[in-house]
Amino acid sequence: MDYRALRDLVRQGEGSNLEFKLKSNHPERIIREVVAFANTDGGTLLIGIGDDKTIQGLKYADEDEYLLTRAIEKYCYPAIDYTIDRVTLACERDVLVIHVPRSENRPHYVIPDPTNQEIKKAYVRVDDKSIQASKEVREILKGEKASRNIRFSYGDKEQKLMKHLGEHNSITVDLFASVAGISRKIASRTLVLLVLANVLQVHPNEMMDRYTSRAEC
Numbered sequence: 001m002d003y004r005a006l007r008d009l010v011r012q013g014e015g016s017n018l019e020f021k022l023k024s025n026h027p028e029r030i031i032r033e034v035v036a037f038a039n040t041d042g043g044t045l046l047i048g049i050g051d052d053k054t055i056q057g058l059k060y061a062d063e064d065e066y067l068l069t070r071a072i073e074k075y076c077y078p079a080i081d082y083t084i085d086r087v088t089l090a091c092e093r094d095v096l097v098i099h100v101p102r103s104e105n106r107p108h109y110v111i112p113d114p115t116n117q118e119i120k121k122a123y124v125r126v127d128d129k130s131i132q133a134s135k136e137v138r139e140i141l142k143g144e145k146a147s148r149n150i151r152f153s154y155g156d157k158e159q160k161l162m163k164h165l166g167e168h169n170s171i172t173v174d175l176f177a178s179v180a181g182i183s184r185k186i187a188s189r190t191l192v193l194l195v196l197a198n199v200l201q202v203h204p205n206e207m208m209d210r211y212t213s214r215a216e217c
Contacts, residue, residue: 001097006087010046010053014128017043022050024064024096027071028110034072035108036123036130037100038080039141043125048095057093061086065096077111077120107133107141124204131206136173136192143196150197157182157190162213170203170210 001009014020019033024047037043047064048057058064065084072080085097109120122133122141133141143150152158157180164171164179171179177187191211194200200211 001085001087003087003089006046006095006097007055009044010049010055013053014051016125016127017041019043019045019128019130020049020051020053021045021047022056023047024058024068027068028075028112030068030098031071031075031110032123033130034080034082034098034100035076035110036125038076038082038103038108039106039122039133040102040125042100042102045098045100046095047098048093055089055095057089057091057095059093061094061096068096068098074114075111077109078105080108104145106145107138126204129206131204133204134209136188136209137202137204139188139192140195140202143192150193152190152193152197156180157186158194161190161194165213170212172208172210174208176211 009018010020012018017037021030024030030045030047033045047068049055065086069084072082080103081101083099085099087095087097089095107122109122111120113119122138123130124133124137160180161171161176173184173188173191176191177184180187191200195202195211198214201214203210203212
């Protein structure tokens, strides 16, 4: 990537596939973005770019790249494929360009303590933010990786679900459990199954995921 291509990319602004970071002094935040891109549709991180789209660059890009590479390889699990490019600016600074493709080995996690993989968090990309994935979203990511045909029985709880969606725009796990008179565990499992069967679509949210019929946007 040359400077002109970088400038054009920055003009687009942050979005579902593009994130700016001015500095790399908080690598844990950058790791979160890497994991979110890998778990969703891939994306590009530009290190040395301000939120206001100013192209400032990094003074010690070699050191920054080393620290970021080490952090990504140490704290991301499973390992994530990525590439790092560099765009040199006229002021003897550099912008690091981290390309992260959509992963076929999802879900990926941030593991703060590599000696204890029980403490881990998955993230997904929603618009211009990386948010922590709920239990249901993690199960959906696992199910998508399995790539198997999903079958389900259309029973009473499914009828109540579709009736609700016919009258309202969306539903949550807790609301479905209440509407159908079932446990939250069964409601969660049912919604995950219907997403994997392409009947429903999940919309991750920092507070509460919502589910819509596949025809809804």
